[in-house]
Every structure is written in structure tokens, then in C-alpha cells.
Amino acid sequence: MSSANQHYRRDADAQGQFGQFGGRFVAETLMPLILDLEQAYNQARSEPNFIAELDRFNAEFVGRPSPLYYAERLTEQYGGAKIFFKREELNHTGAHKINNCIGQVLLARRMGKTRIIAETGAGMHGVATATVCARFGLDCVVYMGATDIDRQRDNVARMRLMGAKIVPVTSGKGTLKDAMNEALRDWVTNVDNTFYMIGTVAGPHPYPTLVRDFQSIIGRETHSQMLEREGRLPDSLVACIGGGSNAMGLFHHFLDYPEVQMIGVEAAGHGLDSGKHAASLKGGVPGVLHGNRTYLLQDEDGQIDDAHSVSAGLDYPGIGPEHAWLHEEGRVEYVAVTDQQALDAFHNCCRMEGIIPALETAHALAEVARRAPTLPSDHLMVVCLSGRGDKDMPTVLRLMEEQA
Amino acid sequence: MSNRLQQRFAECAEQNRAALVTYICGGDPNYDVSLSLLQKLPGAGADIIELGMPFSDPMADGPTIQAAAVRALNSGQTQRKTLEMVRAFRAENTTTPLVLMGYYNPIHRYGAEAFLNDAHAAGVDGLLIVDLPAEHDNELGPMARDLGLDMIRMASPTTDAKRLPRVLANASGFLYYVSLNGVTGVGQADNAVVDAALSDIRKQSDLPICVGFGVRTPEQAAAFARTATGVVVGSALVEAMNKGGEAAALELTTALAGAMQR
Known part of the structure; x- marks a missing residue:
């Protein structure tokens, strides 16, 4: 386990x-x-002008800060830890993804790039990319798997509305x-x-670092909001992980507070033993991709x-490298929950809190359901409500019919 | 540089022609057919063999070589079988240089040291790992050089004069010049632009330079053969094999070989 005097908040080394x-x-090219x-990026992040511009768009376009909400009924239901939602789903475009896209689009403009490309799984990063491209008048091409286009039709329509070109990918x-x-x-x-706008804390250096930095506003806000509300730091943080950008965004600011426990939740799909899952840390080995x-x-x-997961956004066979490192260092605990556990948590959140979470987010909520009842009532737990679930309605309705 | 590569480039220079470098994907469409073609390529005029190690996620390849990798993997090709092909090839041919080309992860999974030892023992002369740039030379470079295996580096139109020394440091065997920005088998380079790039590189390096990406026909190959030390043909050969079988692939190889004379 981590020791109190170690420094986990750091930049990548010279090798990235x-x-x-x-x-x-x-490739060399x-x-x-x-x-x-x-x-x-190194130049931009040290310039007050860049930071000021980022702050302004975060406030006026994204709608930050996002609220820290006390989930009172969920807390009563589980009868343990005091549960808070960091409401990233209330951001413009309905997820944390826009935090990163605003940062990257400002960077792309500084670099004189006129064409933006992106990959997307659930479509949330694609929508956020299309949104900032529309706002700044840049050409936008989004690559999306054909399977994901089928299960995320609403997001495809939203991207097209904002002028993005969607390229279906049929390989693999x-x-x-x-x-x-x-x-x-x-x-x-x-x-x-062309500027490649990667949507998660993965890819070649510097992407894992810059995406993390743009997302780490989640944790910084959580810190000040929790101090204001409860007068102290949270005891634990919970977030779902595909590539891991919302988790890194929530965790990063707190890494050197050893009293704050962190739990990343991977997608166990049909179960870790089934061979049909997306839990890279729990079921994978180190490699290069x-x-x-x-x-x-x-x-x-x-x-x-x-990979397999009921949620398109977690359906990725890798994980951000900083998570892999934090896993081996033992600073963050990584667990996995199944499709079914996530779906149960999804329904429960809808009924108990009046919030429809994304299926990705529901994985974090499933871990809260498992953990919160075992903890004392003065334990402060923050879960990242990373996205809203409107996009998942077709998937959820189909599964409800199948299970009826 | 490996003796075989050195020897072959010297022979080509004596004969005043460029070396024909042929790429095929190991195990495409299956082990036996692929091995048979591999064994016949030198007889048809291939000077140097690039044997592809199929990978599930070939990010730098266009549709033709992507499809070849899918066929190979579906037929059960593995890193071990690719090395087995090299051993079978070497049992009959001890002079044609053979370079393995592919992506890093299958080597990473095999274990870098074990893979390099097995590749060397099988008779491999060099490695060209697309997603292992000069910055990550430490992953395989020192061990490969100890064994006498060449680490073939790539340079591309985005590699400017300032960056080139970094790419050339520890490069051996030959330099693979990527003729255009893009993936394999798509697009066509401008000869004048490539000629200028080669002449810039030669100011900094004596390495043989083989030009690849987007060379499809004997006419295009002939144009590059005037200035390059070698010309690499991959997608066109893979496509000929896929559509017309071994005979078509060998016919194309012979036609390309005929275009190497300066």
C-alpha cells in the first residue's frame, strides 16, 4: 500500500x-x-493567457463548476457511507468529455490546425469534439465503430447536427x-x-498527461466543494474506467493525500472468468498498443x-498508462463489476435519486452499492457521475424487454 | 550490418541496379502457401525479403495488408510459426537477407530477449518494428546489436534535417524511407520530392536507403530505382497473391526485378 511521503502527482518522465x-x-511519421x-502543450500550460481562456470557456460554455451533490436517499438506502455525486453529467454535452475537448481545441487553435479528428466509443467524446469544432469553426471527422454506431444512434445524430463527418469503422x-x-x-x-483529439488518458505521450490535466479540474473542484460543505477531505473516491479519463480527473488532485482512498471500477462484462469483459488491469497483461x-x-x-462491456464507453482492451502505474504502485485500488451489477445500479439510481446515469457511470455506482453499506456514516464518499444516460436508453430498453 | 545484407547491397551495386525488397505477410493465407511463396521469391528476382509478422491492430497499414494479417491470424499464424517459416526458408537459402517487419506487442508478449535469440537462431538478419521509434531504441536495440541483428529505422517526409540524426543514431542494415505520409499501399509519391529527400539523407548517412509505401508497378519501381539503393513492394505483391495466387505474385516479382536496372 502507499506510504504517506511518496509523491504520486507527477509528470511523465523524459521517455513519456x-x-x-x-x-x-x-510510427516515425x-x-x-x-x-x-x-x-x-508545455508552453501553453505555463501561459496565464491560455489558462484564463480555458477558465472562461469552462465557466461560460461548459457550465463549470459542476455541483457536488449529496445523494441523500442513496445514502439512506445503503445505510453506511455518506455519498456524494460529482455532477459531471450536468456539463454541456452531458459528460466529463467536454473538459478535455475544450482544452485540446484551444491548443489546436494555437498550433494553427484547421482539421480535427477523433475516435469515439459511446459517442460522448465524439459529441464533445463535434461541439467544440462547431464552436470554433473547425472541420471535424469522427471515427466510430460500426457496432457502436448501431447502439448509440442518438449521439451519431447529434454529431451530424453539429456538422461533424462520421466515418464508420468495420475492421475488427x-x-x-x-x-x-x-x-x-x-x-x-x-x-x-490535422489535430488528433484523443478522448481519454491513453495514446502516445503527451496525450495521457494533457488529457489528465484538462480533466483534473474535477478533483480540484471536488476538494474545495467538500471543504466548504463538510470542512474536510473526502475519505474515498469512486469512478468508472474505460481508458480512465474521468477517474484520472477525479483522482489526480488527491494522489498525494494519503488519507484519501481511491477506487477505479473496470467493466467485468459477463464476468472476469467468462472471457467477455473489458477489465484490462484485472484480466490483462502489460503490452504496447x-x-x-x-x-x-x-x-x-x-x-x-x-473487449466486451454493455457500455460502449468502457469497451476498450487497454487502460491509461498512469492508471497502470498507480495500480502497480498500489496507490489506487482497481476493481471490476459486471454488466448485470451495473444495470442494477443504473435502475436504482434512476429511482432513488431521479438521475439517469450513463451505463459507464453505473459501473461506479455498482461499486458504491457494494462498498457503502460496509462503511461508517461519517465516511465521505465521492462518486464521479461522469455522464448522463439518455444515450443508453435503446440499450437499456432492449435489455429490459429481454429480461421481462 | 549483417553479412547477408551487406553482401547483397554490394552485389546489386556491382550490377548497377537497385535491390528489390519484397514484403509478404507470414501465414497469408496460410502457413503452407505462404512458405511456398517465400521460398520461391528469390528465384523470381527478390533480393531482400521482408516477412511480415501479422498483428491484430496494424495501425500503419492500409486495407490490403490489414486484410492479409486477418487471413494469416485466422489461419492460426503466430510469432512462433513465423520464426518456423524463417527456419524452413534458411534450410534451403543461406544468402538472401530476411528482415522481419511488424509491430512491437507480439514481440513484447513473447519476451524481447527470447524473441531476439530465437529470431537470430532462425536466420533472421534484421528487424523493422513500425511502432518502435528511435526514442525507444533501448527496448530491443542493444540486445539486437549484440546478436548482430540490424534494427532497421524508418525515415519519412515528416523527419526533418534536425530530427534525422536521432533516427540515424544506431540505425543499421538499411534506412527504410517512407515515400509518403500515410499508410501502406495507399497513394503515390512524387519522385522528385523523394529524390530530394534521399539526397538530403545521404549528406548525413552512408546507409543504403530502401524506398517503400505506395510502390505498386514496375514503372513506379523503376523510377525509384534510379536513386534509391532498394525499392520495397508490399501491398501490390500481397494483392497479386490474394487475387492470382502464387503464379501471379511471382510474375509481378520478376517484372519488378526487371525494373531495378539503372
């Missing part, structure tokens, strides 16, 4: 790595681009990892004018396995 994880494992991006199983392959192929072809070394679902020959 956190411990052995991360790095810049990309892309190397100069990611080195340029790193330089541009047609989900998030395949969309990321295709986005990388686009980037390597259109190097001069999409520019970084991290835990990956893969077979004995090093071929990447397809």
Missing part, C-alpha cells in the same frame, strides 16, 4: 512514461507531430479500439493540418483481444 508505462510507441504537440469488432486504429491512419496521412505501454487484453501471441 510513468514507471514502465506510457511512452511514445508510434507521427513522432515529429507528437513532439511538436508536447512542446506546444467495430468498437473503440478499431476506431482508434482508423483515426491514427487518418493522422499519419494528414499530418500538416496505440502508442503506449499499458495493461492490455491480449492472447498468448500478443494479439489484442476484443
Whole structure:
């Protein structure tokens, strides 16, 4: 377990790595681009003008700060820890994804890029990307797996409304990892004018760092809101993990407060033993994919396995490299919950709190359901309500019919 | 540089022609058919073999080589079987240089040291790992060089003069010049632009330079052969094999070989 005097809040090392994880494992054609991006980002983040611009868009366009809400009925129901929701689903576009997109689009503009590409799984990152591109008048191309297009039709329509071009990806199983392959192929072809807006804390350095930094506003706000409300730090933080951007956003600010416990929740799909899951840390081994070394679902020959989760946003065979490092360091505890546990938590949240959470978020809520009842009533637990569930209605309704 | 690569480039220079480098994906469409083609490529005119190690997520490849990897993996190809192909090839051919090309993860999973030892023992001359840039040379480079395996580096149109020394440091065997920004098998490079790039690189390096990506026909190959040390053909050969079988692939190889003379 972590010790009190260790420093976990840090930047990647010169190799772009956190411990052995991360790095810049990309084709030579892309190397100069990611080195340029790193330089541009390092410059931007030290400039008061950039920070001021980011703050202004976060306040006026995204709608920050997002509330810290006391989930009173859920707390009573579980009869243990005092549960708070960090309401990222109230952000413009309905998820935490916009925090990152606002930051990256401001960076892209500084770099003079006119065309934005992105990959998306559930479509939330795609919608947030399309949104900021519309706001700044930039061309937008979103790569999305054909399977995900089928299960996230509303988000596809929203992206198109805002002028984005959606490119269906049919290679592989047609989900998030395949969309990321295709986005990388686009980037390597259109190097001069194109900015690749990665949606999670993964990919080659500096993406895991810059996405984390743009998302870490979640944790900073949580800190001051909790101080104001309860006069002290939270005892535990819970967040779901696909690539891990909302979790890293909530956790990062608190990493060097050893009294704050952190739990990341992966998708166990049909169960960790079923072979149909998306829990890279619980069921994977270290490898190299999409520019970084991290835990990956893969077979004995090093071929990447397809992930499975009821939630498209967690359906990815890897995890951000900083999470892989925090896992090995023991600073963050990582667990996994099944599709069914997530669905139960989804329904419970709708009925108890009047909030329809995203299926991704429901994984974090399922862990809260497991953990909260065992904790004392003065334990302050914050769960990241990373996204709203409107996009998941077709999936949930279909499953309700199947189970009826 | 491996003796075989050195020897082959010297022979080509003597004959005043560029080296024909042919890429096929190991195990496409299955082990036996792929091995048979591999064994016949030198006889048809291939000077250097690039043998692809299929990967589930070939980010730098276009549709043709992606499909080849899917066929190979579906037929049961693995890293071990690809090394087995090399051993079978070497049992009959001790002179044609063979370079393995692919992505890092299957090697990472195999274990870097074990893989390099097994590759060396099988008769591999060099490795070209697309997603292992100069910055990560430490992953395989020192061990490979100890064994006498060449780590083939790539340079591309985005590699400017300032960055080139970094790419060239510890590069050996040959330099693979990616003729255009993009994935394999898509698009066509401008010869004048590539010629200029090669002449810039030669100011900094004596390494042989092989040009690849987007070379499909003997005519295109002939144009690159004037200035490059070698010309790499991959997607066109994979496509010929897929559509017309071994005979078509060998026919294309012979036609390409005929275009190498300067």
C-alpha cells in the first residue's frame, strides 16, 4: 500500500512514461507531430493567457463548476457511507468529455490546425469534439465503430447536427479500439493540418498527461466543494474506467493525500472468468498498443483481444498508462463489476435519486452499492457521475424487454 | 550490418541496379502457401525479403495488408510459426537477407530477449518494428546489436534535417524511407520530392536507403530505382497473391526485378 511521503502527482518522465508505462510507441511519421504537440502543450500550460481562456470557456460554455451533490436517499438506502455525486453529467454535452475537448481545441487553435479528428466509443467524446469544432469553426471527422454506431444512434445524430463527418469503422469488432486504429491512419496521412483529439488518458505521450490535466479540474473542484460543505477531505473516491479519463480527473488532485482512498471500477462484462469483459488491469497483461505501454487484453501471441462491456464507453482492451502505474504502485485500488451489477445500479439510481446515469457511470455506482453499506456514516464518499444516460436508453430498453 | 545484407547491397551495386525488397505477410493465407511463396521469391528476382509478422491492430497499414494479417491470424499464424517459416526458408537459402517487419506487442508478449535469440537462431538478419521509434531504441536495440541483428529505422517526409540524426543514431542494415505520409499501399509519391529527400539523407548517412509505401508497378519501381539503393513492394505483391495466387505474385516479382536496372 502507499506510504504517506511518496509523491504520486507527477509528470511523465523524459521517455513519456510513468514507471514502465506510457511512452511514445508510434510510427516515425507521427513522432515529429507528437513532439511538436508536447512542446506546444508545455508552453501553453505555463501561459496565464491560455489558462484564463480555458477558465472562461469552462465557466461560460461548459457550465463549470459542476455541483457536488449529496445523494441523500442513496445514502439512506445503503445505510453506511455518506455519498456524494460529482455532477459531471450536468456539463454541456452531458459528460466529463467536454473538459478535455475544450482544452485540446484551444491548443489546436494555437498550433494553427484547421482539421480535427477523433475516435469515439459511446459517442460522448465524439459529441464533445463535434461541439467544440462547431464552436470554433473547425472541420471535424469522427471515427466510430460500426457496432457502436448501431447502439448509440442518438449521439451519431447529434454529431451530424453539429456538422461533424462520421466515418464508420468495420475492421475488427467495430468498437473503440478499431476506431482508434482508423483515426491514427487518418493522422499519419494528414499530418500538416490535422489535430488528433484523443478522448481519454491513453495514446502516445503527451496525450495521457494533457488529457489528465484538462480533466483534473474535477478533483480540484471536488476538494474545495467538500471543504466548504463538510470542512474536510473526502475519505474515498469512486469512478468508472474505460481508458480512465474521468477517474484520472477525479483522482489526480488527491494522489498525494494519503488519507484519501481511491477506487477505479473496470467493466467485468459477463464476468472476469467468462472471457467477455473489458477489465484490462484485472484480466490483462502489460503490452504496447496505440502508442503506449499499458495493461492490455491480449492472447498468448500478443494479439489484442476484443473487449466486451454493455457500455460502449468502457469497451476498450487497454487502460491509461498512469492508471497502470498507480495500480502497480498500489496507490489506487482497481476493481471490476459486471454488466448485470451495473444495470442494477443504473435502475436504482434512476429511482432513488431521479438521475439517469450513463451505463459507464453505473459501473461506479455498482461499486458504491457494494462498498457503502460496509462503511461508517461519517465516511465521505465521492462518486464521479461522469455522464448522463439518455444515450443508453435503446440499450437499456432492449435489455429490459429481454429480461421481462 | 549483417553479412547477408551487406553482401547483397554490394552485389546489386556491382550490377548497377537497385535491390528489390519484397514484403509478404507470414501465414497469408496460410502457413503452407505462404512458405511456398517465400521460398520461391528469390528465384523470381527478390533480393531482400521482408516477412511480415501479422498483428491484430496494424495501425500503419492500409486495407490490403490489414486484410492479409486477418487471413494469416485466422489461419492460426503466430510469432512462433513465423520464426518456423524463417527456419524452413534458411534450410534451403543461406544468402538472401530476411528482415522481419511488424509491430512491437507480439514481440513484447513473447519476451524481447527470447524473441531476439530465437529470431537470430532462425536466420533472421534484421528487424523493422513500425511502432518502435528511435526514442525507444533501448527496448530491443542493444540486445539486437549484440546478436548482430540490424534494427532497421524508418525515415519519412515528416523527419526533418534536425530530427534525422536521432533516427540515424544506431540505425543499421538499411534506412527504410517512407515515400509518403500515410499508410501502406495507399497513394503515390512524387519522385522528385523523394529524390530530394534521399539526397538530403545521404549528406548525413552512408546507409543504403530502401524506398517503400505506395510502390505498386514496375514503372513506379523503376523510377525509384534510379536513386534509391532498394525499392520495397508490399501491398501490390500481397494483392497479386490474394487475387492470382502464387503464379501471379511471382510474375509481378520478376517484372519488378526487371525494373531495378539503372
